[in-house]
Amino acid sequence: MPRFSIIVPVYKVQGFLRECLDSVLGQSYGDFEVIAVDDRSPDGSGAILDEYAALDGRVRVLHLPENVGLGGARNAGLDQAAGDYLLFLDSDDHYTPGLLAAVAARLEATGGPDVLVFDHVRTHWWGRGGRSEAADLLDAAGLGTFRVRESPEYLNLFLVAWNKAYRRAFFQEHGLRYAPGLYEDAPVTYRAMVLADRIACLDRIGVEYRQRRQGAITRTPGRRHFEIFPQYEGLFAFVERRPDLDWARPLLLERALDHMLFVLAREDRVRPADRGDFYREIRSFRRRHLPEGGCADPGGWRGAEMRLLASAPYASYAAVRGMRGLRASALGGKRRVAGKVSETAQRAYYRGQSKRPLDPHLAVYSATHHRGVTGDPAAIHAKAREIAPHIHGVWVVREDAVDALPPGIDHVTPGSRRYHEVMARATYWVNNVNWPGTLAKRPGSVHIHTHQGTPLKYMGADLLTKPGARYGFDVPQMLRRADRWDYSLVAGRHAERAWERAYPCHFTSLRTGSPRNDVLVGAGPERGAAVRERLGVPAGDTVVLYAPTRRDYRRGGHVDRFDLARFAADLGPGHTLVVRLHPSLAGGVTRRLGLTDLHRRGVLVDATDEPHVADVMLASDVLVTDYSALMFDYVLLDRPVVVHADDWGAFAASRGAYFDITADPPGHVSRSYRELTWLFASGTWQDAQAARLRAAFRERYCEFEDGQAAERVVRLLMLGEGGGAPLPAARRTPGVRARSGALVER
Structure with a gap:
């Protein structure tokens, strides 16, 4: 029995399907089955699925005799699933590296919860978007489990099928199935969340959610969006049969109304001619399902909209929305005017001081x-x-x-x-x-x-x-x-x-x-050792520092080069992987890569927020980088450097480079993940050739680095004393090197 059953419904996605399947089959955690459901797709998707099934025994393909829609295709996959946990993945989306390993670890750590929720990022056709609105909730959940009854705010998590792992026995016990039509995710998601005794969260982005430029039914205006009403009717019919869930009715009604009002406001969903009818359907739904105590009030503008549903016809609602838009524009204008006044006063004060x-x-x-x-x-x-x-x-x-x-x-x-x-x-x-x-x-x-x-x-x-x-x-x-x-x-x-x-x-x-x-050229052994201890590096470990740079050919600046958890595991016992992202990639990217989660689990050390990069370099034994300028500093320590240049052509073409780092490197060059791991497994990363390349690189690019730069600047430019020329590179003493948990002079 596999740990995971990953159900992938497929319909008219031949341009995206390979990327989706590769993202699953390339995961470092391999205990899973893929149940790919060909929903009578008219393009070449079915043939692609058969091709993958022939190459990988973990892939099973169901070819449905007729098109049943997304919900029906998921149900067909459910009937074939054998895994402990169910995951759903839309066939135009894909997993981020290391997701399944992180999910498996969190499930183990939390004792097998009913539901595990993880994060996602929207990938628009022009590039990757920002972090999801759920990120703060996922972070606040910590490492434990909870119930929605005690933590109702977690009903605000994105109500889709593909950002969760469901315990299959829990899914079967409660008869959870997807209904036909649009918005099929909502009733299943909310039923699962209110029924679950134990819910866990993983503060890690696991899915790249593709926002297609065209073709997405949820962004195609039409009457099909009225299907949201029978979907929620099914949810409330279920709740009304369960007196033990009376506590959930106000919460679910607030969520349902919020969802309906969101759809109403979207021009790419409800046509202007249909909005009056859609609004009246919302009011009718509210009247039918409003409990005696009313529904939860989200506050703010959405709360005001919900209160309007009680008495206001569509014309009044539309007028209020229009006034809100005008008010927002007016307030924005006032803020701009106030900002201009403040800016003018500041400039005047600056001119006076000047x-x-x-x-x-x-x-x-x-x-x-x-x-x-x-x-x-x-x-x-x-x-x-x-x-x-x-x-x-x-x-x-x-x-x-x-x-x-x-x-x-x-x-x-x-x-x-x-x-x-x-x-x-x-x-x-x-x-x-x-x-x-x-x-x-x-x-x-x-x-x-x-x-x-x-x-x-x-x-x-x-x-x-x-x-x-x-x-x-x-x-x-x-x-x-x-x-x-x-x-x-x-x-x-x-x-x-x-x-x-x-x-x-x-x-x-x-x-x-x-x-x-200067600190790298003349550092003593004690500073690096103290940093290693502060970072929690086990005594005697070889510290591998991974420091990638940003990419200009990808919106957001980051491209996942490989699975960091897999790399940490492939380095083997006695090694600690320390990751430091480029300063411009901190914050949301660390969550997207799962660094926060991997750091908590002890898989690696996330040193992105360390204030002084020199400390991180001093604590390490070898640098793995791509094209980061950090390599020019690191060679002053006379420690090995590995350049991972698997996308050098794309990087050089998009950004431009002053020289070819693959032809003139500070150490060995890898052009694939396989080559990178071989360099470490074989010990080649620290051989004599690596030392020669490093020395030559230092001679060419670091000729004025003698450990006296700061004093030279102060004496020359602030004290007017002049300063001596830097020592020739050949006469300098290289920095220190970390070995077996201690630092010794070289």
């Missing part, structure tokens, strides 16, 4: 769009406090990052009164991204631009030849802001050439090295 003399002892710092005290600016600030204490440093930090600041950091928040005063009077400006265009460069001020790493991919003006990569970027505006730079810090001649080409502006390149990397 008439005062510069403060020669004031420096302002910012890093990564005001996210905190990090990177090169943090290293320069720390060194300035040590050897130039008369220069007072003030950080510009976003409001939501203030609580995480280290003790003793003077700071301002963007837009505040003191912010404008500091920006107007500071002599030294240090940043690794551009300052806002509203800030003017005053004569006598010194603008130090540190960048965020040595560039592999195209930057600045070079993006003009890559329209996809520069989407959302105003390159001319970017260059106007870069015109304010006085100095550009570089780690090597390659960076110097790239930055001068990417930013054809009037700055001076300084061969100082990268201040943030």
Whole structure:
């Protein structure tokens, strides 16, 4: 008996079906059967199913003699299912890597709940969308189980079949079946949720829900959308036969009315000519099923709509909706006017402060769009406090990052009164991204631009030849802001050439090295060991750091390269996988990848939110990356690097690159997941060739990195003392290396 039965109804999806099936059959967890139901599809879908069944014994195909619709096809699959748990997957959607392994682990940890709910992401025809509205609820559920009677808010979870795993015995015991027609998911979902004694949640995106540009019946206007009413009639007929579920009637009525009003408001569902009839059907449904105590009030505008159902005819309802739209527009206009007034006052104050003399002892710092005290600016600030204490440093930090600041950091928040005063009077400006265009460069001020790493991919003006990569970027505006730079810090001649080409502006390149990397060049063994302990790495483990970069050919910037849980398992005992996403990919992406869940389960360590990437590098033994600039820093530790370049052609074509990293790499290159795992299984990742490639790469691209960059910047640009040239690369002592839980000098 398999653990999972995955039921896939199929109808006119030949263009998407292979991707759907591959996403299931490629899962790292393999204890499942796929029951693919050909609902008399008129295209080539049936032949595709037969092809897959011939190649993989886990796939069974049912060819129905006539078209029965989505609900009937699911029921046909149900009759053949043998797994402990049922999952449903629409044939134009697909699973994310590692989903089934995560579901199996959560089911085991929660003792076999009746229902397990996981998250999804909408994939529009133009690209991937954002996180679902259910994400916060799934996160709040934690690792335990609950009942809807005690936690009614969980009825707000997306009411579809494919974001849940149902215990098959529970499904059979309660006779759960899908009715014909549209909106067939709703009654089954709500029945299951109110009947379940134990519900668990998995805070992980498991399904990419495809929003087709055309062809989706739920987005085709017509009378078929009236089928929502018999679907909910069936649900309430069931509830009325169950006195033990009287507690659920107000909750279910509120959910039903919410769903109906949502459909009514959608222009791609109910035609204008049909809206009066649809509204009257909602009112009639409400009258028939309103319990004595009324229904739950969701509050807000939806609650007001539900109260209108009690007495208002459609004309009144439509008028109120129209007034709401006008009010929203008016309020938006008022907010814009207020914002303009505030902005004008701020500019006036800034101009007034700019008439005062510069403060020669004031420096302002910012890093990564005001996210905190990090990177090169943090290293320069720390060194300035040590050897130039008369220069007072003030950080510009976003409001939501203030609580995480280290003790003793003077700071301002963007837009505040003191912010404008500091920006107007500071002599030294240090940043690794551009300052806002509203800030003017005053004569006598010194603008130090540190960048965020040595560039592999195209930057600045070079993006003009890559329209996809520069989407959302105003390159001319970017260059106007870069015109304010006085100095550009570089780690090597390659960076110097790239930055001068990417930013054809009037700055001076300084061969100082990268201040943030000083800690890598001269670090002692104790710092890496302390970080390993804080991250919970078992003593003696080899730490594999995986740090992918963003993709410009995919909306949202992220592409799942491989199943992280599978990689962690394939590394084997004695290895710990640490994952750090690109800063722009944090937040929702970590949930989409399931990093939060994998971290909780101890499968890997999610270090995306670690404030200092140097700590993460110091704690690791080897870096696996694709095209991240982190590799230029990591080689200073003299530890192995593996470049996973399975989409190098697509990346280089969409973004552009200053050189071919697969021909000039800092270590071995893998072009498939199989090659990547072989490098580790065979030990090749740390062989003599890897060391030679690493040394040559460091010589070419890190020639000014000698561990003295921050001091060189402060003495040269703030103290006016001049600074010695960096040591030749051949005379430097590489950093430290982690081995068997301890760090030793190399």
